[in-house]
Amino acid sequence: MIDTVAFDIGETLIHDDRYWASWADWLGVARHTVAALVGAVTAQGRDNADALRLLRPGIDIAHEYVARDAAGLGEQLADQDLYDDVRPELSALRGLGVRVVVAGNQTVKAAQLLRALDLPADVVATSGEWGVAKPSPDFFARVIEAAQTVPQRILYVGDHPVNDVFPAKRAGLKVAHLRRGPWGHLWADDPVVQAAADWRIRSLAELRGLVRE
Template sequence: MIKAVVFDVGETLIDETRIWSRWAERLGVSSFVLMGALGGMAALDRSHSDAFRLVRPGFDLGAEVAAWERDDPHGPRNEFDAGDLYPDVRDALAAIRAAGYQVIIAGNQPRRAYDALVAMDLPADSVHTSEGWGVAKPDPEFFAKVAAVAGREPAEILYVGDRLDNDVLPAAAAGMRTALLRRGPWGYLHAERPRAADADVIADDLHAILPALRGLT
């Protein structure tokens, strides 16, 4: 029986459209160009960093982030806030929690994302980031930490995310139940792949998670 529901962050809870648009401006290309490049990399199972290098050869992510912070220390840059939440997040998480499930947020995010998520005061029992843990998905240790903070057996956890490679497949390998969310570039692409059938649930939005939970044993 599922007792805890754990949510990824980017394109699960957070709409990254504004972040990618700011990156496009930073790189000197249109949003259309960068998002097209991102979609291409997603289809090829390549990193988003490869999209940056496609439009700016020799691109160094760490150096660019540091330079951006120096240039615009008080701007939003590549960060998110409550205005970037998908519209269904608060109500869906609140309903899941009210139904008696433990709600946890844990995704591949920098440490500063923890502060942003906590400031949103979401209906969640705890918030965790990969940088805070020192390990990132799809490393099995990430999912071991998920189970540890939940205080549950892996089979009692449903992990919800938008990707097969980072979310569904490694969470399932760790013994968890999984939900693949069809939103964001990776979500739509991955839902069409044969291994999407490995997910226990394929959902179009977060409101579909609670009804699906009732069907999982």
């Protein structure tokens, strides 16, 4: 029985098109260049921020965040950044009596922006607020705390094997690997990922059936 469905954020609930486009504009490079580098570091199993480090070696990303914010070009999130199935499917899960938790590797500001979207979720939290990030076991301990149930009754949904699938399984959670975004598509057919995930899905609409089972 699943009491809680917990969701990763980037490329699970929101698509990162505007995020990377804004970095391209800030650094003065073509948007397709940034997109290509994000794909390259993804394929290499590296942190996606390495795309920015390739463009500007020695970049202080934290400093650039502050500078962008001061210039009025900081983080933004709006309904247009949500995948189309997010609102209806989160609402449907809550209608089934399932607790919905949104928790991913994002900044404090991203948490504020997500809450401003008034998502149909019981908890919205980010690594920036918690002071611990995936794939740390402490992050998933916080997810379990937010879920208010035992790990075996929590389903964590995410696209990234290293940040989502593997650590969530180690924490005792059920896992659905989502074939969405660059990481989700790249690793969807990997036998190790397939073996680790309890389910593999292409849309959040599939979650209602899993919960009913």
